[in-house]
Amino acid sequence: MDPWTLVETGCTDTVVRRSPDGTRHAKTAATPTTQRELADERDRLLWLATTPVPAAEVLDWSDDGTTATLTTATVPGVPASDLGRGDAEAATASLVGLLVTLHALPIRDCPFDRRLGTTLPLAAAAVAAGEVDEDDLDEERAGRTAEDLLEELTSAAWRARDEEFLDLAVCHGDACLPNVLVDPDTLQVTGIVDVGRLGVADRHLDLALLSRSMAAPHLNPGYGVVLADRMLAAYPTEVDPWRLDFYRLLDEFF
Incomplete structure (x- = not known):
């Protein structure tokens, strides 16, 4: 049997492989932390399968105490990040539609919590453990320390907590273009x-x-600031620029 092909390495202890026929992907984790994260992904995919939001189908899970492997059906299409200028512009409406569909899911039915009461302690723990990559910060925060960023986050958190309840939704949590697959034809x-x-x-x-x-x-x-602004303008509820900045800062810790 042909070997599975290495697709990518996320961190040192996580690898993604593709089956010879391309119909399956397997992600393997080899540390307690990455194994917990992989189990989190498995549980969320199983829940998403009960919703209208398209996502990878869980085919198998194995955990031998040393490594854990999640096998899923390959999601058809190409990463949205691969699209060129014309296609990216045409796909923007579908990206908005994805968020609208996801955010319309009843929050009472979602068993997973990523509110600030959960994520702020995780951010502080990441700093304490030295897990924040200070070499991979957004351009406007380049050169700053994780401790400095945590102080800024903590100072701003009171306002974000006060406003959070206004816009609660089921969120992807890492809604970047590589994590969205798009049909290259349609x-x-x-x-x-x-x-x-x-x-x-x-x-x-x-x-x-x-x-x-x-x-x-x-x-x-393929995208750019113009399409980013167009996406935000097309989203059906008002967008708060301050909270956009806050959640980009929060993401530096993950």
């Missing part, structure tokens, strides 16, 4: 991947990360 969204952070949160979390991803020319040159 330019319609075919599914989402990397859903380990999915949960109930302020909808601005997804809006912040998707717009940042679209506006990053060095990462996704």
